[in-house]
Amino acid sequence: MRELLLPLTDATVNVRSTAGPGTPEAPVFVLVHGIGMSHRYLDRLHNTLAVTGAVHSVDLPGFGRSPKPERGVSIEQYADYLGELLPMLSERPVVLVGHSMGAQFATETAVRHPALVAHLVLIGGVTDPTRDSVLRQALDLGRDTLKEPFGGTMIVMRDYLLCGPRWYLATLRPMLAYRTDLRLRDVCAPTLVIRGKDDPVSRHEWGVRLAAQASQGKLLELPGRHLVHFSAAAATAAGIREYARAFAPGPASPLDEPAAP
Template sequence: MRELNLPVTGATVNVLSTAGPEGADGPVFVLVHGIGMSHRYLTRLHGELAQAGEVHSVDLPGFGRSPKPRDGVTIEQYAEYLGELLPMLSPGPVVLVGHSMGAQFVTETAVRHPTLVAHLVLIGAVTDPTRSSVLRQGLDLGRDTLKEPLDGSRIVLADYLRCGPRWYLATLRPMLAYRTDLRLREVLAPTLVIRGKDDPVSRHDWGVHLAAQAPRGRLLELPGRHLVQFSAATATAAAIRAHVHTPPAPIGEHAATGAAAT
């Protein structure tokens, strides 16, 4: 991994990068983890996508190996971190992939920095406002963890312990409050919503709703649960690679929205 310092915010981000196939002019994929997590539970998906293009998996400030930021925790602030980071990883727009709370980070980034995102992918996206209490989220996550692959659950537990309860709770509040569905209405990039068919955290009705909110959205359900990118990495990567062939938003649309967002 390499440590990158963001020049404007001063935050530090650790990034695991893999070059794509030699001689291939493929897409650039950037993978963003969820609450309490790091790049580690994205490594299977990372490896699968590296067969098609360059891949970067990040540890955002406060998670994994990256130190906690000075500016606290908001979804908007994390979108600004990504807005600084993406041009450091790729000269052109990327395929931006977020899991769980990471889906919120990448959605907000696509709204604020539309010229940096060619395609958007949300995996196990949160938070359904009808299930946004701490109790419901805790119960859903507990039910999921009991039936996830053991090696995936071990990574989750280790990362949660590294994150610590205080920082986890600090990030939980903005996660529960953020309206992913409403912000998706402002996204220009073609959006693929992926969920595991048996995911109790990101449920079917919520997935249908999210895909309908994105102007260019669609839903794909794969066998699996909340960690579908881990348990079904090959199928998830195949869906993302297919999604890349969806034509991106016209340059004029990007420019107009970028000016409005600024």
């Protein structure tokens, strides 16, 4: 992990980076966690994508190892953190991948800083406005947690404890209010929506709506639940590579797996 200071906002972000194959045409993936979480539950997806290109997994301000910011917990503020961070990580537009509330951060970043995002990937995107009460979200999350892989659940519980209830609740309010579906109408980047087939938090009808609102939107449903990127990391990475390759500029296919020696 390395600690990066964002000079415009005076915020601190911790980033786990893997160089990948190192070829100039290789893609750059940036992975963004959800509410209360850190880069740690993204490690499986990070390692799988690193076969293809450079990967950066972030701990945004207030989460994981990054200190809490002094001002604001709005989705827009977090998008501006990412807007400041992405040019520090890559000279080219990135494949921006967000999970759960991270899908909101990624969506707003693609709206506010379109030149920085080549492809947008939303995994387990929230929040369905028909299920946007605190009670419904808590019940859905509880149903999900009971059936997630043990290793993933342990990471989630540890990160929630590190986040703390006050900060979690402070970020929960903007998460429930943000209309991901409506903001996707203003995103120019091709957008892939991924969900676990048995995800009670990000449900099928909501996934269909997100993909329908997005530019060149596609819904990919994989076996799994809300942590599908953890339980099915290889399939999730393959879906991201295939979608990004289909909309890659020019005749080259830099998102292909490297040839075997």
